[in-house]
Amino acid sequence: MTTSRATSRVLTGITTSGTPHLGNYVGSIRPSVRASLAAGVESFYFLADYHALIKIDDPARIQRSTLEIAASWLAAGLDPARVAFYRQSDIPEIPELSWLLTCMAPKGLLNRAHAYKASVDKNLATQADPDADINAGLFMYPVLMAADIVLFNAHKVPVGRDQIQHIEMARDIAQRFNHVYGEHFVLPEAVIEESVATLPGLDGRKMSKSYDNTIPLFAPRAELRKLIAGIKTDSRAPGEPKDPEGSALFEIYQAFASAEETTALRQAYADGIAWGDAKQLLFERIDREVAPMRETYQRYMDNPGEVQDILLAGAAKARQTATPLIAKLRHAVGLRDLRAQGTQKAAKTAKVALPLFKQYRESDGKFHFKLVDAQGRLLLQSNGFDSPKDAGHTIRQLQDHGVVAFGTELHPAEGVSVDDVAQALELIRDAQ
Numbered sequence: 001m002t003t004s005r006a007t008s009r010v011l012t013g014i015t016t017s018g019t020p021h022l023g024n025y026v027g028s029i030r031p032s033v034r035a036s037l038a039a040g041v042e043s044f045y046f047l048a049d050y051h052a053l054i055k056i057d058d059p060a061r062i063q064r065s066t067l068e069i070a071a072s073w074l075a076a077g078l079d080p081a082r083v084a085f086y087r088q089s090d091i092p093e094i095p096e097l098s099w100l101l102t103c104m105a106p107k108g109l110l111n112r113a114h115a116y117k118a119s120v121d122k123n124l125a126t127q128a129d130p131d132a133d134i135n136a137g138l139f140m141y142p143v144l145m146a147a148d149i150v151l152f153n154a155h156k157v158p159v160g161r162d163q164i165q166h167i168e169m170a171r172d173i174a175q176r177f178n179h180v181y182g183e184h185f186v187l188p189e190a191v192i193e194e195s196v197a198t199l200p201g202l203d204g205r206k207m208s209k210s211y212d213n214t215i216p217l218f219a220p221r222a223e224l225r226k227l228i229a230g231i232k233t234d235s236r237a238p239g240e241p242k243d244p245e246g247s248a249l250f251e252i253y254q255a256f257a258s259a260e261e262t263t264a265l266r267q268a269y270a271d272g273i274a275w276g277d278a279k280q281l282l283f284e285r286i287d288r289e290v291a292p293m294r295e296t297y298q299r300y301m302d303n304p305g306e307v308q309d310i311l312l313a314g315a316a317k318a319r320q321t322a323t324p325l326i327a328k329l330r331h332a333v334g335l336r337d338l339r340a341q342g343t344q345k346a347a348k349t350a351k352v353a354l355p356l357f358k359q360y361r362e363s364d365g366k367f368h369f370k371l372v373d374a375q376g377r378l379l380l381q382s383n384g385f386d387s388p389k390d391a392g393h394t395i396r397q398l399q400d401h402g403v404v405a406f407g408t409e410l411h412p413a414e415g416v417s418v419d420d421v422a423q424a425l426e427l428i429r430d431a432q
């Protein structure tokens with residue numbers, strides 16, 4: 001509703017349930033860090049530790065994984081000054097919104113979530129009770145994830161294919177909320193990076209913690225070498241030509257190498273390179289990219305207080321967006337200052353001095369407006385509009401629909417609550 005949004009918001013979360021491996025790096029950490037450097041993008045990256053609790057009841061493991069993942073992102077070059085980098089559990093607005101969305105989420109929709117359904121199907125297959133060993137957190141997983149996303153009105157959510165359904169559910173739930181309570185949320189879209197490789201693991205299947213076939217991203221050099229030596233290959237002898245097709249070793253190499261390096265390895269395969277030598281090449285190539293980051297990683301791991309401070313600062317930054325929005329949402333659903341009702345009546349009977357919209361033009365040529373109360377106190381200040389017509393349109397929306405018409409960029413002035421603005425708008429509307 002304001003002129004134009006210069007930036008697009010990108011948000012993604014990573015569940016703090018394990019130690020980052022090369023697959024996480026290639027599939028998520030590296031592309032996200034690169035994307036965060038693009039111009040015109042506002043990025044939100046967070047550690048989904050509430051989500052981790054659904055699967056893990058080992059507190060030490062949650063804590064360790066949170067530190068390891070945060071340190072990995074920082075070591076990979078995530079700049080906390082450029083992005084909002086935070087821990088989900090440091091944002092109390094997330095669980096609060098999660099409840100508001102829970103009450104808008106059709107239970108039938110959640111019944112159809114793949115992750116929940118897979119667990120039910122597993123129980124059915126063993127003739128157990130359908131919900132045996134399934135906690136309600138798993139069932140509510142998509143709603144918590146929707147809250148993560150729409151709290152920041154993210155446009156784009158880079159995720160793996162397995163998460164597409166969750167983004168669609170977030171859209172459905174947000175849309176329903178918008179329909180019932182007014183336009184509050186941007187409807188997010190999943191971004192699937194086609195070009196990003198899914199890395200095979202040691203046994204050739206997708207590298208995944210659940211297959212126990214991973215190579216930790218920051219394994220010490222000696223361990224990295226040993227793990228790479230264990231990558232499954234076929235039994236072709238040195239001198240025999242080898243097939244890059246279906247070779248896990250080749251695929252992993254490709255994810256790190258330049259086009260020329262990849263061509264060179266392809267040739268070496270054709271020329272019959274020994275597996276041992278190919279593994280040595282892979283080890284050196286990965287180590288070349290990882291070694292400088294490993295040092296930074298270790299420094300963060302040795303200084304958890306530094307990571308903690310970075311995350312807390314990130315949470316404070318994220319809450320600058322979250323806190324005003326949750327105030328609007330609370331008002332929208334009726335969790336309001338009880339005095340707000342009284343003024344409506346009083347305004348009808350008594351002739352009270354009214355709040356006022358004032359339009360003006362700034363030196364930059366843009367058209368602005370502000371809302372002041374009868375005492376002249378600033379309640380609301382708009383951004384710049386290209387034309388007086390655009391500004392006027394927004395004013396009319398506010399007059400007709402109250403704070404529900406707030407876009408994502410209109411916030412109450414410093415020290416003013418959403419309820420104050422809502423009251424003022426109601427006074428104006430009643431007087432019309």
Ligand code: TRP
Nearest residue numbers: 011012013014015048051145148
């Ligand atoms: N569910 C995601 C995963 O396991 C992690 C996640 C939690 C997430 N909240 C999110 C991803 C919000 C994107 C946006 O991969």
